[in-house]
Amino acid sequence: MVSAGVEVKINRLESIVEQIGEAVLATTETIERFAERVDTISVQVEEQGKQVQQQGYQILALCDAVQTLAESQDDTLQRLNHLTHTLDRLMTLIQGTSEG
Numbered sequence: 001m002v003s004a005g006v007e008v009k010i011n012r013l014e015s016i017v018e019q020i021g022e023a024v025l026a027t028t029e030t031i032e033r034f035a036e037r038v039d040t041i042s043v044q045v046e047e048q049g050k051q052v053q054q055q056g057y058q059i060l061a062l063c064d065a066v067q068t069l070a071e072s073q074d075d076t077l078q079r080l081n082h083l084t085h086t087l088d089r090l091m092t093l094i095q096g097t098s099e100g
Helices: 004-100
Strands: none
Touching: none
């Protein structure tokens, strides 16, 4: 009877050890899959960071281009104003000459 009881306990212990082993293997596999996913996400985040940085550079370049365009527009407007003023004076001179 004693050996039968011991054998039952050993069988139960073997079963428990087997279940623990299966749980450890399953946990290890889960952790490995999780690590792979974290690595994939890390690569994606790094790529997105590079894209955001590149977009930042593009925005800065666009701002510089807009500022240059605005300065050019301002210069052109000043020249047009000067030309208009000169044409007004010329017209005044022409009108004065034709009246006299």
